[in-house]
Amino acid sequence: MEFVIKISQFLLSLSLLIVLHELGHFIPAKLFKTRVEKFYLFFDVKFSLFKKKIGDTVYGIGWLPLGGYVKISGMIDESMDKEQMAQPPQPWEFRSKPAWQRLIIMLGGVTVNFLLAILIYIGMSYYYGDRILPIENISDGILVESTVANNAGLLTGDHIISVDGELIDHFSQISEKVLFGKEITIERNGVESTVTLPEDFLAQLIDSKEKKFIDLRMPFVIAEVPDTSFNKGSGIVKGDIITGFNNQETKYIDEVLPALESLKGQQVEATILRDNKRIQMPLEINADGKLGLVYATGATPETLEALGYYKFETQNYGFFEAIPVGIVKSKDKLSSYITQVKAIFTPSTGAYKGVGGFKAIYDIFPDFWSWQVFWNITAFLSIMLGFLNLLPIPALDGGHVMFLLYEMVSGRKPSDKFLEYAQMVGFILLIALVLFANGNDIFKAIFN
Structure with a gap:
């Protein structure tokens, strides 16, 4: 189907x-x-x-x-x-x-x-308006899941300020700007610095075959408690959010997973967020650093807002207001595509390795309508x-x-x-x- x-x-x-x-x-x-x-x-x-x-x-x-x-x-x-x-x-x-x-x-x-x-x-x-996440509303920085990007100098928790001198206004701009950028201005632990990406950064990403790059940091949400789970009787249920172990905060998935690895083979006191209330619950972590639970890697903007992780902004337009907005979006998309084509025809970037045909176009359509x-x-x-x-x-x-x-x-x-x-x-x-x-x-x- x-x-x-x-x-x-x-x-x-x-x-x-x-x-x-x-x-x-x-x-x-x-x-x-x-x-x-x-x-x-x-x-x-x-x-x-x-x-x-x-x-x-x-x-x-x-x-x-x-x-x-x-x-x-x-x-x-x-x-x-x-x-x-x-x-x-x-x-x-x-x-x-x-x-x-x-x-x-x-x-x-x-x-x-x-x-x-x-x-x-x-x-x-x-008809839809725009739902955006202003860059200033990302309090704990971005998630960088690519080892290539990590090796280039971008880390989880970084705040992206600008790319090649152009200020970043909202989150949706980051990935594309960084992919085709050269100098990234970041803030890390309150200190501003510049990360210079290698000329073949795109080629390295393509060769690495990594599926993930830059994303929002997400909470560790329990999607399922299997009947076979060794934590089945703990009281944890679908929808619970793990926010800490042994009074140490783990607000995001990228903090929970390393914590599990360091606590493997132990019973811990987990902090669970349920219905906007925090409760303590004992959980087992097996020798492999697993909870025996299925967790979700994403959440809707509405859920993230309700949990206080991010505050999105919705912009609605009247018919005549939508006209210049649509024209600007078209111009920006054309400019973006021209940038991609330039990179493809610049052999040193290695962008030509990512060129795709009809299968690539087919793949960008989702498997839902x-x-x-x-x-x-x-x-x-x-x-x-x-x-x-x-x-x-x-x-x-x-x-x-x-x-x-x-x-x-x-x-x-x-x-x-x-x-x-x-x-x-x-x-x-x-x-x-x-x-x-x-x-x-x-x-x-x-x-x-």
Whole structure:
């Protein structure tokens, strides 16, 4: 069932983005009376799952879910229709239209991608608002669960003040800023200092195969008391929070686990928080430093607030207030993605090792259904799709735009033969990138 939920979200998001992106090309093409021969969701290699011709256009669904396309008459694209291009130009063809119209048609897809992301972020801001944890409300610092980050100088309990001189305002900014940062200003035990991350910090994280990085410090909440537990008769119950042993406070999980290790084989007097009251209870710790209990590693913001661990802030927006908020979120996400792409194309960072394909995109969807999470991921993917399509690579929208701008500035149109060769080179490059990204997925699936 979890697989069905994840794959449903993945396919729905991908289909929505593809259809809207291609509509961005389709609508201006129709407005400029340019014939569109095909409009396809997914690729119809050899056969289609569905197709129907309406007017001059065949609308269909292919069987290969790696994208989609519109085939515009008189345009050198991935179809490489040399036969059509060998005929005299027709007034309804792309190549017969003025350069400014062709430019609008080619920019239509990425324009829709960016507008879609803005609209989603506006809608989410209006409907859900924002729930944030201001950095000043984290009294005991952050949890650093990565040995790579520990070796670089970041420790549990540190307060992150700024990254590369940019102040951190709330907790959700920390992980991403640190991942792509160079100098981290921290406060530890009341003393401010700077941690300089190694240039290959990202590569070290990827190579370490560690699943955790930076998180909130959480209380040790009892999720289950198994019938087989040697502490079954102690009186401890689901929902209890262990906050100390032998009058020594252990407020967080990262304090409880080392304490258990140091007290293994002993009976201890545990301090339990139950219904906002503290009670004392004897518990056994076995020779392995275990309690024989199942504990939870996370809690909801509401639970954390009720326990007094953190104080979150909720920001609600009216419709018109949500508009600039959505625009700023889109800008920040685009800026963040550009930073990631720069790191990927800087070999010394090793970020290219983390590049993923369709499996990586599939993995970011949760195994439960949440419209808020779905729309948030879809908005980011829309920005990613828009930016990647703008890259000046032949076979991408950005490649076509590059040649059109050259034509508009120089007054000379590149020859069809040149565009054919450029399209072939771009297509080979794209195939190589797709194989690399999805090959990374396969490599990680096998060796991780």
